[in-house]
Amino acid sequence: xxxxxxxxxxxxxxxxxxxxxxxxxxxxxxxxxxxxxxxxxxxxxxxxxxxxxxxxxxxxxxxxxxxxxxxxxxxxxxxxxxxxxxxxxxxxxxxxxxxxxxxxxxxxxxxxxxxxxxxxxxxxxxxxxxxxxxxxxxxxxxxxxxxxxxxxxxxxxxxxxxxxxxxxxxxxxxxxxxxxxxxxxxxxxxxxxxxxxxxxxxxxxxxxxxxxxxxxxxxxxxxxxxxxxxxxxxxxxxxxxxxxxxxxxxxxxxxxxxxxxxxxxxxxxxxxxx
Amino acid sequence: xxxxxxxxxxxxxxxxxxxxxxxxxxxxxxxxxxxxxxxxxxxxxxxxxxxxxxxxxxxxxxxxxxxxxxxxxxxxxxxxxxxxxxxxxxxxxxxxxxxxxxxxxxxxxxxxxxxxxxxxxxxxxxxxxxxxxxxxxxxxxxxxxxxxxxxxxxxxxxxxxxxxxxxxxxxxxxxxxxxxxxxxxxxxxxxxxxxxxxxxxxxxxxxxxxxxxxxxxxxxxxxxxxxxxxxxxxxxxxxxxxxxxxxxxxxxxxxxxxxxxxxxxxxxxxxxxxxxxxxxxxxxxxxxxxxxxxxxxxxxxxxx
Numbered sequence: 001x002x003x004x005x006x007x008x009x010x011x012x013x014x015x016x017x018x019x020x021x022x023x024x025x026x027x028x029x030x031x032x033x034x035x036x037x038x039x040x041x042x043x044x045x046x047x048x049x050x051x052x053x054x055x056x057x058x059x060x061x062x063x064x065x066x067x068x069x070x071x072x073x074x075x076x077x078x079x080x081x082x083x084x085x086x087x088x089x090x091x092x093x094x095x096x097x098x099x100x101x102x103x104x105x106x107x108x109x110x111x112x113x114x115x116x117x118x119x120x121x122x123x124x125x126x127x128x129x130x131x132x133x134x135x136x137x138x139x140x141x142x143x144x145x146x147x148x149x150x151x152x153x154x155x156x157x158x159x160x161x162x163x164x165x166x167x168x169x170x171x172x173x174x175x176x177x178x179x180x181x182x183x184x185x186x187x188x189x190x191x192x193x194x195x196x197x198x199x200x201x202x203x204x205x206x207x208x209x210x211x212x213x214x215x216x217x218x219x220x221x222x223x224x225x226x227x228x229x230x231x232x233x234x235x236x237x238x239x240x241x242x243x244x245x246x247x248x249x250x251x252x253x254x255x256x257x258x259x260x261x262x263x264x265x266x267x268x269x270x271x272x273x274x
Numbered sequence: 275x276x277x278x279x280x281x282x283x284x285x286x287x288x289x290x291x292x293x294x295x296x297x298x299x300x301x302x303x304x305x306x307x308x309x310x311x312x313x314x315x316x317x318x319x320x321x322x323x324x325x326x327x328x329x330x331x332x333x334x335x336x337x338x339x340x341x342x343x344x345x346x347x348x349x350x351x352x353x354x355x356x357x358x359x360x361x362x363x364x365x366x367x368x369x370x371x372x373x374x375x376x377x378x379x380x381x382x383x384x385x386x387x388x389x390x391x392x393x394x395x396x397x398x399x400x401x402x403x404x405x406x407x408x409x410x411x412x413x414x415x416x417x418x419x420x421x422x423x424x425x426x427x428x429x430x431x432x433x434x435x436x437x438x439x440x441x442x443x444x445x446x447x448x449x450x451x452x453x454x455x456x457x458x459x460x461x462x463x464x465x466x467x468x469x470x471x472x473x474x475x476x477x478x479x480x481x482x483x484x485x486x487x488x489x490x491x492x493x494x495x496x497x498x499x500x501x502x503x504x505x506x507x508x509x510x511x512x513x514x515x516x517x518x519x520x521x522x523x524x525x526x527x528x529x530x531x532x533x534x535x536x537x538x539x540x541x542x543x544x545x546x547x548x549x550x551x552x553x554x555x556x557x558x559x560x561x562x563x564x565x566x567x568x569x570x571x572x573x574x575x576x577x578x
Contacts, residue, residue, distance in 0.1 A: 094353050
């Protein structure tokens with residue numbers, strides 16, 4: 001475990017040094033503050049809105065942004081070090097490949113968590129101080145932070161699989177963008193298309209599981225429908241009748257979505273020859 | 275103290291598809307001995323080092339480091355190995371001292387020792403500078419510093435002296451000598467043959483993945499049966515010598531000196547004869563490591 005923490009600590013420090021943490025935090029904070037305070041600007045007012053509304057808009061934004069940041073942060077985790085030549089030396093040290101990968105995972109997730117907690121948390125606290133929140137809103141917001149970090153972890157793990165499979169950094173970057181497009185945009189388009197075209201032929205019972213097959217959808221479902229007060233703002237109030245997926249199942253699925261790719265990455269990494 | 279040698283390869287081969295990078299190599303190295311690994315680019319030196327480190331799996335044969343298989347040995351075993359890769363690379367954004375401390379922590383060594391180590395390789399002044407500002411020689415010295423972290427019992431150095439100026443090279447070999455004195459077994463590959471001549475105990479010459487020759491330099495000289503060159507200066511007429519040394523190759527250089535070539539075992543006999551003549555100077559040149567390398571590294575390619 002000590003070894004894992006040494007690697008994680010190094011990744012975190014790298015994140016500080018190359019401004020990844022600062023950049024991601026500022027980006028998330030800027031957007032969160034804008035959504036919180038300027039969201040009602042078109043209606044002619046600049047004021048904090050109820051926290052529950054912020055949760056809805058932030059969740060919709062995070063679906064695009066968090067996976068993208070996670071993929072960009074970690075697509076070259078393995079292939080980049082192999083290409084630069086630093087991996088060769090590292091592997092002669094007393095640590096396993098699993099420890100390297102897990103350490104990097106902790107470090108990269110740590111960077112994302114810091115950015116999310118500070119960036120979103122700052123805006124949330126400001127909204128709360130302005131009296132825009134009740135206990136339920138705070139709870140929904142706290143879970144937004146947790147689930148956003150989990151969503152990031154999912155895409156960090158997926159990026160590692162890519163990073164281990166390819167031989168060149170640029171290939172990994174290309175595939176990472178492809179992964180982002182697929183999960184964040186294309187999957188939903190395809191699902192929607194299938195629903196429209198297929199109509200009744202798709203068994204209604206199958207639909208929830210099709211959503212579970214995409215971590216971005218799990219995240220959306222969790223944040224927009226798991227909390228009563230959020231549901232009323234997100235237009236998902238009717239959905240709870242058709243899609244019966246409990247919050248613990250959704251969070252558990254997200255966790256599984258990060259654990260399985262990480263395990264696959266560890267297996268692939270062990271077999272890869274340098 | 276284990277009786278197993280620091281390094282033992284038994285009929286090790288490594289194939290990448292149809293290409294055979296290392297072909298049936300066997301060698302053994304006791305502790306406290308320095309082995310020079312010579313060969314052209316692509317002769318299999320780096321692959322051989324990767325096999326010794328357990329970074330790649332041999333296609334055939336066994337690798338033993340202190341009697342353990344590097345692929346199966348417990349992790350702690352890697353503490354006793356130091357490695358300096360060819361063209362060593364670091365994380366450029368870190369400072370030299372940070373990088374060394376990171377490696378020290380991974381090896382379970384006290385980070386306090388890093389300052390002393392930086393001084394030993396002459397990098398104290400640059401310790402807090404980012405590695406991206408380092409010259410090739412400075413990176414190489416940082417590479418050596420991480421390799422000797424924790425006083426390893428086996429040191430593998432791949433082209434360690436490229437990019438070092440003569441003074442640095444001298445310091446470099448002093449550190450190596452010191453490690454050797456402590457009983458560390460050392461394998462180093464290099465292109466610069468002259469510098470290795472006085473500093474290695476054994477030489478292994480690789481050619482197209484095979485071990486073309488392996489042994490002490492004297493042993494290899496004998497095996498190669500390369501001639502000794504004796505340059506003789508005479509105040510008299512060179513033709514005189516030519517007549518007296520029947521059966522020996524004589525090349526006339528100028529009107530005052532000639533060069534003789536004789537087999538190693540005949541050296542003393544020839545010198546006696548020459549000394550009996552009217553000579554003003556004698557210069558004896560044993561076959562250098564370069565000659566030996568050329569002999570084994572090229573043999574069978576038409577040249578000799």
